Amino acid sequence: MTDPSPVLQRVRAAHGRVLAVDRPEIWIDLRPLADLEEEARALDARVAAGEQLPLSGRLLAVKGNIDVAGLPTTAGCPSYAYKPAADAPAVARLRAAGALVIGTTNLDQFATGLVGTRSPYGAVRNAVDPSRVSGGSSSGSAVAVALGIADLALGTDTAGSGRVPAAFNGIVGVKPTRGLVPTEGVVPACASLDCVTVFARTLPEAEQALGLMSTPAPRAVPPRTAGPWRVAVPPVQQLGTLDPGWAAAYEAAVERLRAAGAEIRPLDLTPFTEAAALLYQGAFVAERYTAVGDFIDSTPAPPDLDPTVAAIISAARDIPAHRLFTDRDRLARLRTAALRALGDADALLLPTTPGHPTLADVAADPVGANTRLGRFTNSTNLFDMCAIAVPAGDIAGLPFGVMLIGPADTDERLPRIAALLTPPVQLAVVGAHLTGQPLNSQLLALGARLVRTTRTAPTYRLRALRTTPAKPGLERVAEDGAAVETEIWELPPEGLGTLTAQLPHPMTLGRIDLADGTTAPGFLCEPYALHGAADITAHGGWRAYRAAETGVGGHAATS
Template sequence: MTPAVPAPPMAPMPPAVHVTPTIRSAASASAAANASTGRSGPDRWTRITPSMSPKTRPVRSAASSPVSAPPASTADRLRAAGAVLRPVDLTPFTRAAAMLYEGAFVAERYTAVGAFVDGGSPDLDPTVAAVIGAARDIPAHQLFADLDRLAALRTAAVAALGDADALLLPTAPGHPSLADVAADPPGANARLGRFTNSTNLFGLCAVAVPAGEVAGLPFGVMLVGPTGTDERLPRIADLLTPPAHLAVVGAHLTGEPLNLQLLAVGARLVRTTTTAAAYRLHALATTPPKPGLVRADTGGAAVETEIWELPAEGLGVLAAALPHPMALGRVDLADGTAATGFLCEPYAVHGATDITEHGGWRAYRAAASAAGGSHRPRHHPTEL
């Protein structure tokens, strides 16, 4: 049998989240609706329930308190979307997770490939062979004892979750190095599965999503949901996706003809700024009129820019509809930051009027209007 891996120490339980009266009232109404269908409380985690968009009622989420907790920004995004978070004791989850390799369930793997492992193939990973080979001698009575223990742990876990829609957990508790894994392969892998192993054993579903970085390394979280909520859970996970930011310099500016495209995908104006002094702006002969922003090797200048915040999927919608020769790329800003923005392929500005001296598209349009339309862009062969 694989030796037991000591669990890392647990951090203190986080404070309960205080909800606003509005959310509390809505949650109470939702609980009453669930009760009328016979799916209130812990029973939600054992029955197959119909999928439901999180926008139809407040999302209730249980937050864990392990040594590697989800970043605060993750919880903040859920709260901003109207979720109510409360702490949960993970003891039944982590004890069940340990049973995956420390108990009799590993015998299932021996049933599947034990004969092959016993054949001593040189292609077998020695750690995998040792884990599966050790399951050969697990007695049948231990399996039934473990099934009883697992059922008790599941009952405790479901009771702890109550009427929560999902459990928020780190996908993994840390970032083991190759040296860490080489020094203790079973232990390193067991620790990585500390928060995931119980999901299948309990018959629950889960979805993992990126959650930024911790100490400069990528970090992810997962949402564990009741049985049968596989379709609904990703919709809750969408609430964790950070918004995108888009830099616009032309026809998508506030008041310009294509600004409606931003509003249609749920974008909102964050601020007005300028690019870094490294760009040239050209008036393209398009319908509607728009400029082309190109990064310059030399002689660049700052160009008026609006920064818009929008859902990540909204950025995908805009990218899919972007006409040639426009493109999305990195736009460096005056404050040293950068954002994804509308750029123009360099070939398309050949022969186009350079309007950089005006400092931006709106200033150029105002000057052209004041001059009675004399500032007309020279035609180039590409029409948008």
């Protein structure tokens, strides 16, 4: 019996992960495993035939207001559902690159909310702390990525829906310049402001997906991917009330940028926060009524409307036209002031949100809690700017995220600046990436440095795989385990993302328990490749085994 193909393994592992995490509220529709297996075999055949598919086998989750052929588009409202004839262009482009759609995800109904609780499919709980909100409206997409089910996910962002859930779940969320990614096939929230966004666990993965989805167009700003970078930072007192620890975490992010060589400049945040209030408190919310108001006000009333969403959209029906023109004039003045305040800075750095509410907080004050979360995100699309949300540490065990906002058409700059914010990550290696081994040069090329040599916890077996170059497979076992020589390397997060994207089967990235009781990401082996592989655990490590095999020193090169 032949081993399952690489993509087929990923599909089966993802379905297993869905069952293991037991978070049914993430999903609106999951594709049947048999359908995914058939598509996986087809992808493997295309790759074997020489076709270049940059996303081959990457698993994609899609927010439930974006069309996926073969699945209903519900926008978080079952009675609204329709069957699209084709994928939305953003979905189609990722599929054409080899991505495999695993299902559609839950959201704040009609993409109206930043909390992830306004859905008849259930409140989507945070990936780290289930008592907290996941953030919305792209709640299910963000949590599917954070929990390791999907590699990539699509969301939308009108008021922050692609950034707030990224921050709350410790992942990357990219909101491009309006129009860079087509919004056809997306149920509109505010059609003139909507953006399709992407979630990923690393910056390189998010950048790659965004590049594949984007439509090339004449640029108003010349591209630039190298610093020195100029970053605008408002006084902390202008941020308003933040959750405990958030001001210190934000200031620490500012200092990391400064230490990395960025020029930090002061900025008056007032026009940004005043414009943020206009999105829901002004006349612009009337565009939400244009999108789905007739459905919400239909008779008889749809039985599955979220009451908070319905109230927001129905109230927008009665906003007089003159208010829209008044608010447009005010917005134009605020945008001029905001861009003047930004000056020639490459980006504005802000906390993504002022805090992280619990599910109980939102239940007690649905509108107030949601309004607070949009303080820093609401103005971005009103000002026609781009943004990226990235992890920036944690506070009391919860992810803390910051956001970089730049002028339109400066999308390529923000990931470069964001890369300076993220502290290095550690990687445990036990085989061909060890010092002196043939793949160690991959680590060095990514800017990695050796931190220490240690051993795993005594819960592993090491086997010699039949690969070129020679490498071992590390297997966690329930009994008869042993400690294995391990090196801990430190490298930039984007470097780990690059390494992970290039990782050949049967290797996979997982958590490795170390002898001192800590853990670190490291290379493990998929079970199918271990069958028949020689057990070399008794040697104590890969280098000792290679030395015994070749009869030379433990740092010998391998062929």
